[in-house]
Amino acid sequence: MLTKPRLLAHAATAALLVLATPALARAETLTLKADRYLDVARGVLVSPAVIIIKDRAITAVNPSQPPTTDRTLELPGLTLMPGLMDAHTHLTLDVARGWRHDAVTKTAGDLALIGAANAEKTLMAGFTTIRDLGAADFADVAIARAVEDGLTPGPHIIAAGHATGITGGHCDITGYVPSVLPPSPERGIADSPDEFTKAVRYQIKYGARVVKICATAGVMSDEASVGAQQPSLAELKAAADEAHRHGLKIAAHAVGEAGVIAAAEAGVDSIEHASLLTPAAAEVVRRHGAYLVPTLYLLDAVDPASLPPALMKKGLQIREASKESFKLALRAKLKIVFGTDAGVYPHGDNAKEFYVRTQLGQSALEAVRSSTLYASALLDVPDRGQIKVGLLADLIAVEGDPLTDVRILENVRFVMKEGHVYKQPPRP
Ligand SMILES: [Zn+2]
Incomplete structure (x- = not known):
């Protein structure tokens, strides 16, 4: 001081x-x-x-x-x-510019510089606080620090480090021979409750200020399923408990019913996407008080034909279902916060998510509150919003x-x- x-x-x-x-x-x-x-x-x-x-x-x-x-x-x-606040971004990701081989072609330095440029675009679009939910080699932590130190313009960034999930799951990079990118808790790959604990501790040690886990399969990874549960309830609980012991929030990527229910029961603070929400899952989320962070604009922004065939099929599978899930979340009066998955569509277009939400029945005021008032509660930043x-x-x-x-x-x-x-x- x-x-x-x-x-x-x-x-x-x-x-x-x-x-x-x-x-x-x-x-x-x-x-x-x-x-x-x-x-x-x-x-x-x-x-x-x-x-x-x-x-x-x-x-x-x-x-x-x-x-x-x-x-x-x-x-x-x-x-x-x-x-405004966006609870779900990936500053180091630019799907439109190619992303499939980022993990083996881009250094932490490359990712940090790409992410810094995207952080500036995000700030100029009116987003003054974001959560960055998963980046390799702590590039997101580096950007957050550089912004805080005034080295580069950007929003306040709450970074997750590596998103953590199971071997071969949504958070793992697959498609390479075993000698390339061997899985480890340090890089967010964990296969037991103890390994989930270790993975979370490691991310926090190197600067994570929110924990991100992958509770289910997803569109932008190589599993056949679009939304099957991946870690066990015990593994999810180990991650959630460890995050909370450190006073941090934990966000779970969760698409399908079983994974949404398991993540909520494990005590995560936010369910990301929830593209295949069911009334039963919504009820569990409501009972546990978790927030929902749907990501809807990207469904219209990403041309499915631009994805590899297997991913395209999964993208089409959740396209309309995501919108129905959002309507269900509104009817169930779940706590909804604004998030977008920026990086899957171009950075700086984050605010396009507002219109999609209002078209699906959320009032403009509630949409704005989800990006200000409610976001400040989920992101644990009571000094803004x-x-x-x-x-x-x-x-x-x-x-x-x-x-x-x-x-x-x-x-x-x-x-x-x-x-x-x-x-x-x-x-x-
Ligand atoms: Zn994401």
């Missing part, structure tokens, strides 16, 4: 450094003015919006006596909102009312993270 006098002296010489070190506390104060802001908790637009920001945080919202600040920034015609005194100044601005047209979230005009401006409309 810097002492106060040092902090002030630092700020005086830091005008140029601010760009490179957005995460540093600054003594500067700012008045941010816009036509209105969205109060996500109350679900109303408040007009006008006068937000006072100091040292990365919001210190006043529409004060009756606005204080004098060092700077004023006006955003005429725009609506301020809390920064609303425009409120004391919270981080992670703010975006759009034109118009996102509650009447959620598609305006696809065109974010202003992005601020921790009080630092990354994107701003051109001056008239």
